[in-house]
Amino acid sequence: MALFLLLLLILMAPSSSYAYWPPSPGYWPSSKFRTMNFYKGFRNLWGAQHQRLDQNALTIWLDRTSGSGFKSVRPFRSGYFEASIRLQPGYTAGVITAFYLSNNEAHPGFHDEVDIEFLGTTFGKPYTLQTNVYIRGSGDGKIIGREMKFHLWFDPTKDFHHYAILWSPKEIIFLVDDVPIRRYPRKSAATFPLRPMWLYGSIWDASSWATEDGKYKADYRYQPFVARYTNFKAAGCTAYAPSWCRPVSASPYRGGLTRQQHRAMKWVQAHHMVYNYCKDPKRNHALTPECWR
Template sequence: MSLHSFFLFKSLHFSLLIIIIMIGFTSPSISAQGPPSPGYYPSSRFGSIGFDQGFRNLWGPQHQRLDQGSLTIWLDKSAGSGFKSLRPYQSGYFSASIKLQPGYTAGVDTSFYLSNNEAHPGNHDEIDIEFLGTTPGKPYTLQTNVFVRGSGDGNVIGREMKFHLWFDPTQNFHNYAILWTPSEIIFLVDDVPIRRYPRKSDATYPLRPMWVYGSIWDASPWATENGKYKADYQYAPFVGRYTNFRLSGCASGGSCNPPSVSPSGAGGLSRQQNSAMAWVQRNRMVYDYCSDPKRDHTHTPEC
């Protein structure tokens, strides 16, 4: 090989090495790309409160710790824990900043939701945000759900949409919110709408007053890959952390204008918010009950 050829070869080899290094640095940022900006951040319009200003322990008080308005709840083989708002609401914006536990969390359900199951046992309504635990190397699943006069006894009609988030929910606190009004339900993550459920009929929409709940519990029969992986208590305690609670709603029995998450102050979403939601559903949604061929859609006419 001539001296000129040798230097040309080394130059090409060095350039190729630089390209490989650059790809290595840029690929994670591409894979970790988040949704486009929603252009509006409704969480900033609602003041946060401490846990004891709006909630109380419901069960598992020995698995609940309060520190300067922030709440930690945990599950071990003896029990989990749950909390409940001090009053019911007819509609409103409800959110909390939540941080999840890393590592093996299969079978564990960490939740923030609305329900009237205690007022209407066997015939209740519910609006759910649930984090379904996972195994190392696999992402948490965020499950949203809407029950209408369901009992949870096997005859309940779930309306699940599931997502893998565009960030690691174990690294930092992120804001998760439910807007519930007489005309629509909107789920938001860090102010990005991920799902909108409009009222199409009274039969498919929750209208009775509900309380706000949170909990951590063992849902091994179904939570992780349809029950393939169960809660393993050698990794316990399993911990959920909550802070920056926001409860802005119409109290049951009262009259008020329900809040909005749209910049117009009216119902629905802006064009920019719809664009962000479309990105999430296109890129991060992993299950939609309306698209499940195994479901009997006569029970979900809104599809």
């Protein structure tokens, strides 16, 4: 009998690091917005020969010759932005798969940016999801990043998962499968992006920094490196919307996240966050006043 109970416990035990899932957020923003047709909302930005659309599922890839990127047709001043993404398994060191907001083309060298980036990895190691916020970044190498990094509670190569950015005049919220993983509140105009931005997606070679600070580079013996996107959503106030356009919300009400959402976010940060720029003693926090208590 004791042996039977032991075998039962072994079978019931978690089989991988992906066994523990966050508590329910109690609210699912992805269900509140319609999926958009890719060609109605986006256009190719570069690497058109490395893009393929099949029934509104976009495949982009990187090889030795080029990567690829796409951009929304319209700029936004606030909104909810989502795509379901599936990543490539295996060796992807040095490769960045991104989904982000930016106004770099309108303000070169002095732009704002809000990033979801997947940092490629080596065999047997998990992807790192990096979230980042830039405000009026300079083109002289003095860009101040606000990185928070996570190892997800699932394998992002096995299936599509929802990744979203909610940007309002008061806060930025990053969500994974409707679970808030990070909230970046507006504490001052100097530390918050307020100018209109476009929505982008891309895959490219960032060997100099992407994987363990550049220790591992893109290895083109494993090319092509592929990323798949679908279920595109971009809803909110465009840059051309009337002043009375109301920003969308990540919760059932317009007062920020609910207690249940906060609880889910704190769980993710406690169990899956692997880097927080505010906790990095090597950073000059005089440049990131939002970290001050």
